[in-house]
Amino acid sequence: MDGRSKAPGKVIIVGAGITGCAIAWHLARLGHTDVTVLDRGTLGAPLGSTGHAPGLLGRNAASPVMAALADYTAEFLMRLPGAVFNKVGSVEVARKAETADLLERKAATARGYGFEAHVVGPGELAGLVPYMDVSGLKRGLYLPGDGTLDARAALRGLHEGARDAGVTFRENVAVRDVLVREGRVVGVVTDDGEIVGDKVVIAVGIWGAELLKRHGIALPLFPVQHPYFTTAPLAVLDGAPAPSRHPMVRDLENVFYLREHGDRLGFGWYSHAPAPAEVAALIEAEMAFPAHGFHEGLSHDLFPVLAGAPIERKLNGIFSMTPDGGPLLGPVPGEPHLWVAEAVWVTHSGGVGRAVAEALLGLEPTIDVGAFAPDRFAAMPEDVCRARSLSLYNDIYAWPAP
Structure with a gap:
């Protein structure tokens, strides 16, 4: 490639969560504003996983590409207006x-x-x-260099930056299918009618596989349930002036993590049996908290303050797993005008936004994400894809042997 932008025409991004907004922001920053972002909710109240993301951002990873995506995301979010990223380590x-x-x-x-x-x-x-x-x-x-972030604040900053640069956002627009004419994807079908474009990017998180299934595409994306508790205000954090003052903590042996939310503590764990989620009928990326199944695996012995601490919110949030734990990025095989940006954690959202925007524009990649092509599991049967994806849930903190 010669490094010059190859304008992709009108880009339609389905999903205004942090991934979709990051792609739109970077397209605009690279000079391409013929972009429309669609979401079935409102930007002030995101329905997807962004709305309940715990907001832990760790840069280190066994994969150099994932580390680079996280590093860029942290530096990028620190430049957004507002207290988005808090570098507490x-x-x-x-x-x-x-x-x-x-x-x-x-x-x-x-x-x-x-x-x-x-x-x-x-x-x-x-x-x-x-x-x-x-x-x-x-x-x-x-x-x-690690820290915590406010995913909703990041979303606002990305939306406002992209909108001010000329990107169009349409709220309360439900996309039902991709629009095909003469064997080519040319847009999307919504409850309000057809919207035509040159490139369609699916960035709807946990609903990605469900949406593309209607077009006959099997996306190796498997939504799972995940518990996250937030305590009531605690005396040990009384008067905390910032979202976080102390480092977030990961207990690798108990597959448990914890962060501060001002004068509250938030914590989640991966030690329970993986719980797949059927998402077709879900409006938001969360489900009712079950009476059994999550608590049995919980151990927070490092934090006596949590013993008997009042819990203000019990969240059963949904996020997506893939067979290797990586995102799905790029054009769908055989569908050069249909792209996906799925299974993206907030941790990597900024880097993914830049990488996908560069690819859409035909630019040389700053970070090469070719290893995350959505067809990399094409030879793997669906039942094996599902089993491998779910098996990674308990091993979320696993690290390759030397």
Whole structure:
């Protein structure tokens, strides 16, 4: 490629969550504003996973591409107006010797990317997170460049930036199918009629497979349920002036994470049996919290403050899994005018937005996301795709062996 933009004509983005808005923002920044973003909800009250994202942003990853996407996202969000990204750092902890060795390897990987990383002892951990019980810990990994974010604030910033640059947003427009004429995708079919465009990007999160199924496309995308609790205000955080003051914490052995929300704590866990979600009838990316199935796997022994703490909200949120845990990005095989940007975590949203925008414009990629093509599981039977995707849920913090 010669590095010059090849205008894709009118781009229709279906889904105004953080991924769709990030693509629109970057298209506009790259000079292409013939873009229409459609959403069946309102931008002020997102219906998808963005609306309830816990907002943990860790840059380090076993995959250099995922690390690069997260790093760009963190730096990008820090430039958005408002308190979107709070760089308080992250801590990962180890009780067992093998986990402590893993933290050493993860620190080496992080430094290889150019990220600041410190392997610390229990005393330093107690100073970083004063309300954490460090008595049983051997070691911790402290990554100062990580932090927490407000996904809704990020969404507002992206929407306003793209809108002010000339992107069109249409709320309360439900897309029912892609529009095909003479064997080619030429737009979308909505409750309000047909909308014609040159490129269609599906960025509807957990509903992606359901939408494309109507067009005869099997997308390897599997929605799962995930618990997230938010406490009532706690005395230990009384008067907290910022969304987070202390690092977010990941307990790799209990597959548990925790962050601050001002004077509240939020926490989630992946130690329960994976719970698939049927999403066709869902209006929002959440379901009723079940009486059984989630609590049985919960262990938060590092945080005595949570014992008996009043829970203000119990969220059963839905997000998507794929067979390798990566996103699905790019044109659908055999459908060059139909693209997907699916299974994207908030952590990588900015980087994905830039990568997809560059690809739509025919530009050389700043970060090559070719490994995340949506057809990479084409030879894998659907039942195997599903089983592998669900099996990754409990191993969400897994790290490749050396």
